[in-house]
Amino acid sequence: MSEQLTDGDAVENEATEPQDELDASTQDDGEAGDSPRPSKLQRLEHEGDIAADYLEELLDIADLDGDLDMDVEGDRASVQIGGADLSLLVGRNGEVLEALQELTRLAVYRETGERSRLMLDVGGHRAQQRTRLLALAETSIAEVRASGESLSLEPMSAFERKVVHDAVATAGLTSESEGAEPNRRVVILPA
DSSP states (O other), X not given: OHHHHHHHHHHHHHHHHHHHHHHHHHSSSSOTTSOHHHHHHHHXXXXXXXXHHHHHHHHHHHTXXXXXXXXXXXXXXXXXXXXXXXXXXXXXXXXXXXXXXHHHHHHHHHHHSSOOOXXXXXXXXXXXXXXXXXXXXXXXXXXXXXXXSOEEEEEOOHHHHHHHHHHHHHTTOEEEEESOTTSOEEEEEOO
């Protein structure tokens, strides 16, 4: 019995020591009981660091030059790659960018063991997309208000749908997604 307790204690100590180090690194001053907000911010910054390391290695392998910028936007880490012509990393309709984002999220998951919502942008592609989508949403919202009928938009990626859903909610209307990938679309409903 005491042998099992000793083994259990040793296993427990080994299991808790790395967690204690992680807790200390994610707390503001290493004090247990600090507000959870700083620890979440530090975890997101850590995600950004992991993603940047992964992407930097990928850029080196592909022999591409790019400047990495990490940030935390809302409740997710964000990494932007800027520089010379990086259109290869965006691909047609952002398909390569979407795949690269998923690979980067997997690299973060491998390191942290937690699902990441990291957002990746290359050459300002997502920022341009967001601007275009907000204009589309504004026009579509006005059309729904004028007609009083629902409006179904063209199929969009998850990122694009999220931008439109957020704009519709901000305008005080509701929307829903319908259909199956890759033909999933936003439907804006009248008030």
